[in-house]
Structures are given as C-alpha cells and as structure tokens.
Amino acid sequence: MPRTVLVTSTTPACRHVVSKLLSSPDCPAIRVITRSAVGIQETFPPQLRSEPHSIILVEDFRGPVFAAAFRGVSVVFHNGPVLLPSEETMAIATIDEARIARVEHFVFCSVLQPIRVKLTTHKVKLRLEEYLIESRLNYTILQPPHYMQNVSIRHSLVTGKIPLGYSPNTSHGFIDLVDLATVVRNIVMDPVQHRFARYEIVGQNISYNDIASAISRISRRNVRCDVMTSQEFVEKMRTSEEVRNEYAEDSLMRLLVYYDRWGLTGNTNVLRWLLGREPGTWEGYVRRELS
Numbered sequence: 001m002p003r004t005v006l007v008t009s010t011t012p013a014c015r016h017v018v019s020k021l022l023s024s025p026d027c028p029a030i031r032v033i034t035r036s037a038v039g040i041q042e043t044f045p046p047q048l049r050s051e052p053h054s055i056i057l058v059e060d061f062r063g064p065v066f067a068a069a070f071r072g073v074s075v076v077f078h079n080g081p082v083l084l085p086s087e088e089t090m091a092i093a094t095i096d097e098a099r100i101a102r103v104e105h106f107v108f109c110s111v112l113q114p115i116r117v118k119l120t121t122h123k124v125k126l127r128l129e130e131y132l133i134e135s136r137l138n139y140t141i142l143q144p145p146h147y148m149q150n151v152s153i154r155h156s157l158v159t160g161k162i163p164l165g166y167s168p169n170t171s172h173g174f175i176d177l178v179d180l181a182t183v184v185r186n187i188v189m190d191p192v193q194h195r196f197a198r199y200e201i202v203g204q205n206i207s208y209n210d211i212a213s214a215i216s217r218i219s220r221r222n223v224r225c226d227v228m229t230s231q232e233f234v235e236k237m238r239t240s241e242e243v244r245n246e247y248a249e250d251s252l253m254r255l256l257v258y259y260d261r262w263g264l265t266g267n268t269n270v271l272r273w274l275l276g277r278e279p280g281t282w283e284g285y286v287r288r289e290l291s
C-alpha cells in the first residue's frame with residue numbers, strides 16, 4: 001500500500017479521487033496541491049485538513065514549495081487544468097519533480113484519443129504522454145472522454161436547458177467521475193499491476209439530445225439542448241474564468257468545431273474490465289443526482 005499520494009491540482013477529477021481515497025478503509029496519506037484563494041481550505045473534505053493528510057498552497061510550480069511537496073511521495077496523480085497556456089510546462093515540471101523525488105508511480109489523467117491532434121487540448125496531452133513515457137518513471141495513463149459531471153443535472157432542471165456549442169445529435173463518450181476515481185483508487189493501491197499501461201476509459205457513448213431526453217424522462221421535467229453557434233458559445237464563455245486569453249479562446253473554438261463534426265466516441269470494454277462491473281451510465285448518474 002502506498003504511503004503518500006500526491007494529487008497535483010483541484011480539478012473535478014482530482015476532487016473525486018480525493019473523496020474516493022478518503023472513503024477507502026486502507027486510505028493512504030493524501031497530499032493535495034492547490035493555488036491559494038480565500039476560503040480554499042474549506043472547499044476540501046474536513047478529514048483532508050488533519051494528519052496524516054495535508055493541503056499545500058503553491059503559487060509557483062517552479063518554486064521550492066512545489067518541489068518540497070514531492071518529498072516522501074509514493075504515487076502522484078496528475079490532472080492539470082485545461083485551456084491554460086502553462087498546462088504543458090506545469091505537467092512537465094510535475095513529471096520532473098516526481099523523478100527527482102524518486103516517486104514510485106505516476107498516474108497521468110490525459111484525454112480520450114490524444115491522437116486527435118487537430119484539437120489543441122489533445123495535442124498537448126500527446127506530447128505529455130510521450131514525455132512521461134520517456135521519463136523512466138513507472139506510469140499509468142488514463143484517457144477519459146467527457147465527464148458526465150460537466151452537465152449539472154440540478155442546473156439543467158432549473159433552466160430547462162443544456163447549453164451546447166455544437167451539434168446535439170453527434171455521439172460522445174462519457175465517464176462518470178465516480179468510476180474514474182474508482183479506477184484511480186485501484187491503481188494507487190496496486191500500481192505494479194498497472195505499470196506502463198494506457199487505458200481508454202469510456203462508460204457510455206450517447207448524444208446530448210439523448211441525454212436531454214433521459215433527464216426529461218427521469219425527472220418528468222422538460223429539458224432540451226440550447227444549441228448556440230461556436231461563436232455564440234465562445235462569447236458566452238469569455239466572461240468565465242476559463243477563457244481569459246487568445247490561447248484558451250482558440251483552443252475552445254477548435255474543440256467546438258471538431259466536436260460538431262466528429263464527436264468523441266470510444267470503446268467501453270477497458271473500463272468494464274478495470275472496474276470489474278458495468279460502467280456508470282447517464283441513467284444512473286441522473287438518478288443519483290436526483291435522489
């Protein structure tokens with residue numbers, strides 16, 4: 001069992017992994033890296049704020065506090081924020097520090113089919129996968145599709161809409177973040193079994209129109225896709241924290257155009273095998289959120 005697991009950011013996947021590890025009977029010590037913000041400590045589960053767990057505030061991933069966070073760590077879980085010009089340098093710094101600290105295993109949460117290099121968001125991941133594979137660290141690479149949790153069921157019920165910047169008829173792969181966290185927990189607890197693996201982890205392929213129908217049927221409320229042009233969608237996102245520069249805007253625009261034409265589907269066999277059960281579905285996600 002690993003002594004200390006380092007979770008390198010506070011993305012939704014990282015937060016699900018932390019919760020899953022905390023709820024495991026054989027929970028290792030968890031160390032989470034976060035940027036400092038008012039009240040940030042309170043956004044973590046209370047158990048994480050006391051020994052043996054810790055929350056490390058890091059302002060600069062090139063600084064000594066960042067490097068020190070890797071000391072004594074057995075397993076790193078890295079899932080960096082997307083649409084950041086610094087995504088690649090942050091991830092490379094993370095891999096380098098893991099190597100210096102002689103970390104035993106590095107779990108990188110990438111993206112489904114990074115070979116789709118027309119997408120900037122995927123092209124970055126392909127380079128990072130190569131960098132990790134050539135780092136001589138023991139690694140596992142996870143390649144998830146869209147997270148079901150990108151759609152807030154409660155918000156869709158309040159507004160009656162799922163906002164979308166591409167076709168609602170195109171199929172996409174999805175994974176329930178609970179399943180992703182379960183897979184990470186299993187790897188963290190037994191990393192040797194998953195050494196040098198790259199796993200495509202898809203739970204279900206489905207279109208957003210069919211998702212809206214499922215939410216409507218289960219909730220008995222009317223929810224539909226609110227389809228905008230890619231320009232309208234980017235304009236809407238411009239006011240958010242995620243789209244603050246030309247890099248983010250350009251990456252997002254490419255993603256919308258690509259998803260409209262191709263979608264992003266994959267196969268569910270690997271996730272079923274990793275979980276030892278059927279992967280979570282939209283039906284299950286919606287019912288859980290409404291219960």
Ligand SMILES: NC(=O)c1ccc[n+]([C@@H]2O[C@H](COP(=O)([O-])OP(=O)(O)OC[C@H]3O[C@@H](n4cnc5c(N)ncnc54)[C@H](OP(=O)(O)O)[C@@H]3O)[C@@H](O)[C@H]2O)c1
Pocket residue numbers: 009010011012013034035037079080081082083084109110111112121144145146147150242
């Ligand atoms: N979303 C998906 O469907 C999906 C699917 C497959 C793969 N991925 C991959 O998963 C990763 C995360 O994407 P995401 O969409 O889940 O999350 P995200 O929107 O990229 O990340 C959200 C969180 O990251 C933290 N963050 C943002 N900017 C930061 C910065 N400059 N420094 C440190 N932390 C920062 C913030 O947490 P705080 O507010 O707590 O600071 C923010 O809430 C990406 O690499 C993406 O490619 C995502």
